[in-house]
Amino acid sequence: MHEGSGAWQLVVSGDPALYAIVRLSLAVSLSAVALAALVGLPLGGALALARFPGRGVLIVIINAFMGLPPVVVGLAVYLLLSRSGPLGDYGLLFTPTAMVIAQAILITPIIAALTRQTVEDLWLEYRDEMNAMGVTPFARLATLLYDARIALVTAMLAGFGRAAAEVGAVMIVGGNIDGFTRTMTTAIALETSKGDLPLAMGLGLVLLAIVLAVNASAWGLRVFAERRIG
Amino acid sequence: MRAPAPDLPLMFENVSLRAGDTLLLRDIDLIIRPGAPTLLVGPNGAGKSTLLRLAMGLVAPTLGAVTWGGSPDPAPRRRAMLFQRPVMLRRSAGANLIYALKHAGVARDVWPARVRDLLERVGLEHVAQRPARKLLGGEQQRLALARALARDPEILLLDEPTANLDPAATRAVEEIVLNAAASGVKILMASHDLGQVRRLAGEVCFLVAGRLHEKAAAEVFFQHPQSPLTQAFLRGDLVMET
Amino acid sequence: MxxxxxxxxxxxxxxxxxxxxxxxxxxxxxxxxxxxxxxxxxxxxxxxxxxxxxxxxxxxxxxxxxxxxxxxxxxxxxxxxxxxxxxxxxxxxxxxxxxxxxxxDFVLVGPVADPAGVKGGKDIVAALKIIDAKKAPFVSRGDKSGTHLAELALWKDAGLDPAANKESWYREIGQGMGAALNTAKAMGAYVLSDRGTWISFKGKDGLAIAVEGDAKLFxxxxxxxxxxxxxxxxxxxxxxxxxxxxxxxxxxxxxxxxxxxxxxxxxxxxxx
CATH class of the missing domain: 3.40.190.10 (Periplasmic binding protein-like II)
Structure with missing residues (x-):
């Protein structure tokens, strides 16, 4: 592959800067997924089970937020974390933590919406049985999330894919600082602006390979789990 | 620990259930007391499953009242239900039983002994570690039975539990049900297999089109059916209310 | 919180x-x-x-x-x-x-083919006037960057205001220098660049310096x-x-x- 030869050379030669970028990208996006799952799984599950006025509106809003523009999220987090913003005292702007926060906000709706759908479907199947066993509402939520765990991995992967691929939010709140907040996507944007399109393309292929590898391992896990627990 | 309040007698007082424009059950008056198994029979759509769902407290009647041991509180205390297609939780057979024990309020330290005992009662000791969803149809039904028995019920409701099983699996399920009945569990079970009704029933309730048409001891029901409709049903005719 | x-x-x-x-x-x-x-x-x-x-x-x-x-x-x-x-x-x-x-210093970069015919000049203001007269494509940073402000000052010196006049040949892209060079290359347009970015820019083929050395490009x-x-x-x-x-x-x-x-x-x- 001629286009990406520069990038592949970096991969093959074990370029430390490239590996640092890859490591940071993975760390940021995985942290964001963990954080978003912490919020999105219970939220989606609760939305599936609870009935209250305004539920429909909330579901529509969360579904719509799956398409939140990263730049808008980035800007909002920027204004929030800026020294002149309400959370400025934490000094988090232009740090990996800021990028984690922005990505977590971006993907929480995705995880919550997919979780709601999954849990609601499962609830239809489980409702009578759980009522007959006298399961309390809170335990219902826990059971449904647990029993939907394989399907929920897919929801988290969708979140990871979105986080790993987005550039708008991390560029704004991370600042693309060399060796500190530079991720795969911001590095690609930078190389593009420097006119080194082959290197940018090569980095893009490396990113694609990483996302593929993460998905492949999740798929393997899923197949293994399905064989084990059905 | 759950309160020891009894679930029997189970009483239907003038119960009707409407779903949309359809009257699924009408004017049911029925008392279920401890004793030999009561079998619900009747053609498809007669309301057998609906009656069981009301008896379990899964739905509330449109008119009339269902009470358990005199209480209108539908929270299950000492009753359990086996569905025609039970849901196997996505975990091992043993974990399915632990789940039921936990939500029946059974103390944690006796779980292992109870699980062993329950598996033995349904003949599934060898699959305790197997994922429940990987069990055969008959095994799943037996596991569901064990799960229901884990609640240590006074009354066990069964909705055509052998409808999808082969004869061998059916026999296994029937034996478990008879053993439970012998140990004092009241059985209320829907079936449209008259052979099964003859094998199990102490008492028969005959439902047609949402009405309780006839209730009698099993030998009376089979030997001396009262109404022409019951006679027609026992002959194997298609019965419907005119 | x-x-x-x-x-x-x-x-x-x-x-x-x-x-x-x-x-x-x-x-x-x-x-x-x-x-x-x-x-x-x-x-x-x-x-x-x-x-x-x-x-x-x-x-x-x-x-x-x-x-x-x-x-x-x-x-x-x-x-x-x-x-x-x-x-x-x-x-x-x-x-x-x-x-x-x-x-x-800034340099005016343009297509090798030089459609406006300004190549080799030393007078940036004169070159901009020709570009305007010939309606040759021109890419502007349009992002309030130093380079953008310098470019606007040069148009002002030439007595022109293509941004305000919304000239069709004048394209504001609102992006960085590298992106502007990429765009100029793709569109066959002129663009004002700082010399540093131009020298280190990796995709120069098809582009060349048209005007440089004017004191105004400081x-x-x-x-x-x-x-x-x-x-x-x-x-x-x-x-x-x-x-x-x-x-x-x-x-x-x-x-x-x-x-x-x-x-x-x-x-x-x-x-x-």
């Missing part, structure tokens, strides 16, 4: 996204895409770090945005090139003191420490160390030493 922030920090530390305790001898410098894209910082900052042990984190933005980052207190030092905007920043009290650091860079009186958390000592370095004889020598393909990109002129 505090609990939530702790949770976030715990999550990021757990996945290794953030060091448990930041190596806090570091400052944030808001600078321009031209200094980053030209590779100057990649060359200069390791030298600075070796001398002082201070890590410099560079946020590369347009000059307008970089100054705004300083205004909000999100950077310790701004290092930009638009004197009038910098003076406004000073007048508002956001900076401690402005120092000249170095200059480079591009002065300044450095300003953000005022700790406005933003108390500014790392004044470390930031001042950086300012002192770039205007010191040693830093000036280092800047002069940065070359690509044998060409010097930036000409130090601190204190002159």
């Amino acid at each position: 505090r609990f939530f922030m702790k949770l976030i920090l715990a999550a990021t530390v757990a996945f290794g996204a953030a060091p448990a305790q930041a190596q806090d001898k570091s400052i944030i410098v808001a600078s321009t895409t031209s200094t980053q894209d030209s590779g100057l910082f990649n060359y200069l900052l390791p030298l600075f770090k070796a001398k002082t042990g201070i890590d410099v984190k560079v946020i590369a933005q347009g000059t307008g945005q970089a100054l705004d980052t300083g205004r909000r207190g999100d950077a310790d030092v701004v290092f930009v090139h638009a004197k009038s905007a910098e003076e406004k920043f000073m007048a508002e009290g956001f900076g401690v003191k402005r120092f000249d650091v170095m200059y480079n 591009n002065q860079y300044g450095v300003i420490l953000v005022n700790p009186a406005k933003h108390p958390h500014v790392k004044a000592d470390l930031g001042q160390a950086f300012v002192n370095y770039v205007i010191s004889p040693e830093g000036q020598k280092d800047i002069a030493g940065y070359r690509i393909e044998g060409q010097q990109l930036f000409f130090p002129n601190a204190g002159k």
